[in-house]
Amino acid sequence: MRFLDTFFDGAVMAKYLPDLLSAIVTTLWLSAIIVVGGLALGLALACLRTLGRWYLTLPIVAFADIGRALPPLVVILIFYFGLPGLGLNLSGPMVLILVLGGVLAAFAEEIFWAGLTAVPKGQWEAGRATGLSFAQTLFEIALPQAIRMGIPPLVNRALAITKMTALGSVIGVKEILAVSSSAQSFSGSATPLTMAALAYLAIFLPVVILSRLLERRYAWAV
Amino acid sequence: MLEINQLQKSFGDTQVLTSIDLSVKPGELVFVIGPSGSGKSTMLRCCNRLEEPTSGSILLDGEHVTACHGAALDRMRLKIGMVFQGFHLYPHKSVLANVMLAQVKALKRSKEEARARAMEMLEHVGLAHKADAMPSELSGGQQQRVAIARALALDPKVMLFDEPTSALDPELVGSVLKVMKQLRDEGMTMVVVSHEMDFAREAADRVVFMDGGVVVEAGTPEEIFGSPKSERLRAFLSRLHPSAS
Ligand SMILES: Nc1ncnc2c1ncn2[C@@H]1O[C@H](COP(=O)(O)OP(=O)(O)OP(=O)(O)O)[C@@H](O)[C@H]1O
Ligand SMILES: [Mg+2]
Numbered sequence: 001m002r003f004l005d006t007f008f009d010g011a012v013m014a015k016y017l018p019d020l021l022s023a024i025v026t027t028l029w030l031s032a033i034i035v036v037g038g039l040a041l042g043l044a045l046a047c048l049r050t051l052g053r054w055y056l057t058l059p060i061v062a063f064a065d066i067g068r069a070l071p072p073l074v075v076i077l078i079f080y081f082g083l084p085g086l087g088l089n090l091s092g093p094m095v096l097i098l099v100l101g102g103v104l105a106a107f108a109e110e111i112f113w114a115g116l117t118a119v120p121k122g123q124w125e126a127g128r129a130t131g132l133s134f135a136q137t138l139f140e141i142a143l144p145q146a147i148r149m150g151i152p153p154l155v156n157r158a159l160a161i162t163k164m165t166a167l168g169s170v171i172g173v174k175e176i177l178a179v180s181s182s183a184q185s186f187s188g189s190a191t192p193l194t195m196a197a198l199a200y201l202a203i204f205l206p207v208v209i210l211s212r213l214l215e216r217r218y219a220w221a222v
Numbered sequence: 223m224l225e226i227n228q229l230q231k232s233f234g235d236t237q238v239l240t241s242i243d244l245s246v247k248p249g250e251l252v253f254v255i256g257p258s259g260s261g262k263s264t265m266l267r268c269c270n271r272l273e274e275p276t277s278g279s280i281l282l283d284g285e286h287v288t289a290c291h292g293a294a295l296d297r298m299r300l301k302i303g304m305v306f307q308g309f310h311l312y313p314h315k316s317v318l319a320n321v322m323l324a325q326v327k328a329l330k331r332s333k334e335e336a337r338a339r340a341m342e343m344l345e346h347v348g349l350a351h352k353a354d355a356m357p358s359e360l361s362g363g364q365q366q367r368v369a370i371a372r373a374l375a376l377d378p379k380v381m382l383f384d385e386p387t388s389a390l391d392p393e394l395v396g397s398v399l400k401v402m403k404q405l406r407d408e409g410m411t412m413v414v415v416s417h418e419m420d421f422a423r424e425a426a427d428r429v430v431f432m433d434g435g436v437v438v439e440a441g442t443p444e445e446i447f448g449s450p451k452s453e454r455l456r457a458f459l460s461r462l463h464p465s466a467s
Contacts, residue, residue: 128296129299130323130324130376131296131299131328132324136328148314
């Protein structure tokens with residue numbers, strides 16, 4: 001009974017449910033923007049890199065390496081507490097989107113690029129030899145194969161980074177962890193944290209299952 | 223039809239093609255033989271600029287292949303069909319989509335038109351019933367015939383074959399050669415790099431022997447196989463059939 005009272009206190013649950021629901025909505029839209037923006041940016045950067053121009057490749061590689069090397073929390077704190085010193089005031093959600101979206105873009109660029117370099121040279125030659133332009137060969141032939149190869153690591157990375165929306169709790173974003181941990185300190189009960197864990201599961205478990213279906217959908221025997 | 227003049231190609235410091243002159247007449251099948259590393263693939267690949275010639279010129283129907291760039295080069299490549307040793311079908315697209323892709327994207331045919339033409343070409347190579355299959359579900363010989371159909375669907379003026387049967391199991395070679403023979407009989411202009419000497423005897427109008435980046439000898443199959451003049455060709459042929467010489 002002690003266990004249930006600690007983690008599943010019905011009165012506490014009822015009290016904080018509305019707050020938590022709105023926090024879930026916040027986490028959801030933040031995640032959606034981060035995933036869509038990060039993947040799109042990463043894909044665009046990988047495509048630009050195929051042009052093989054040093055003045056494109058150099059900044060892209062620098063961005064990808066730095067983005068993957070820095071702990072996101074450090075960048076979030078710098079953006080949130082440092083940039084106002086330069087007269088640049090970004091809201092908490094904005095900082096979260098920029099930083100996590102950027103970090104996902106850095107990883108995604110590398111994953112897409114790895115996929116593109118793994119597409120056999122003969123695929124490019126077959127495309128170009130049949131009169132397709134560089135861009136057509138990239139988009140019709142190379143990229144679909146690169147994306148297929150990238151799906152498992154991309155899903156893992158996107159999940160890892162969207163879970164980091166919990167870092168928003170340190171810069172006042174009212175997402176799931178922020179709301180539930182303040183509820184925990186007000187109520188003195190661990191129940192809000194249990195609710196947070198359940199909320200995260202409810203969001204991310206379907207994504208994991210969906211990704212498995214996606215992998216199967218795009219699997220063609222090679 | 224296809225004219226190669228003083229074609230030279232170097233990779234860095236190593237000269238692979240010294241000076242190639244070759245003229246292919248309409249409807250002719252020119253068969254190219256030569257030892258490994260003699261530059262046969264490089265010559266073919268220069269013809270559609272997958273490899274950039276170092277100097278020399280290539281003309282197709284009087285038009286300079288070597289002078290065009292960008293979109294003009296893409297259009298030129300539509301007239302030059304190429305079949306690779308490794309097929310290079312697109313693994314993520316069905317057989318039909320493989321044959322349709324460049325028709326729609328490069329030749330700007332409508333989907334219906336491209337589909338009809340693709341089915342016609344697949345019929346031609348005996349694979350219409352595999353239109354909806356994925357490339358990985360086909361044998362090597364079938365894949366190569368799809369690759370031939372993919373090139374033919376663009377109505378090229380000349381077809382280049384780079385060792386089209388070298389990657390195939392012996393029992394599958396015949397099906398591909400049959401399609402090539404049929405193509406020749408329909409009057410397609412073809413340049414074929416291959417080691418299938420029986421096919422050369424049967425189907426080639428002219429055999430070209432390359433070694434060390436030059437054309438050493440050219441002639442009818444009877445001349446080349448029956449009475450080789452140069453020492454290098456004799457040595458090459460006797461290596462192929464050690465017992466016969
Ligand atoms: N991209 C490249 N970079 C450097 N050297 C190359 C390149 N492509 C080909 N070569 C060299 O050019 C020479 C001719 O190659 P090529 O592939 O044209 O010969 P081939 O006659 O087709 O031989 P094979 O019968 O083995 O296919 C070889 O020595 C090869 O190493
Ligand atoms: Mg070769």
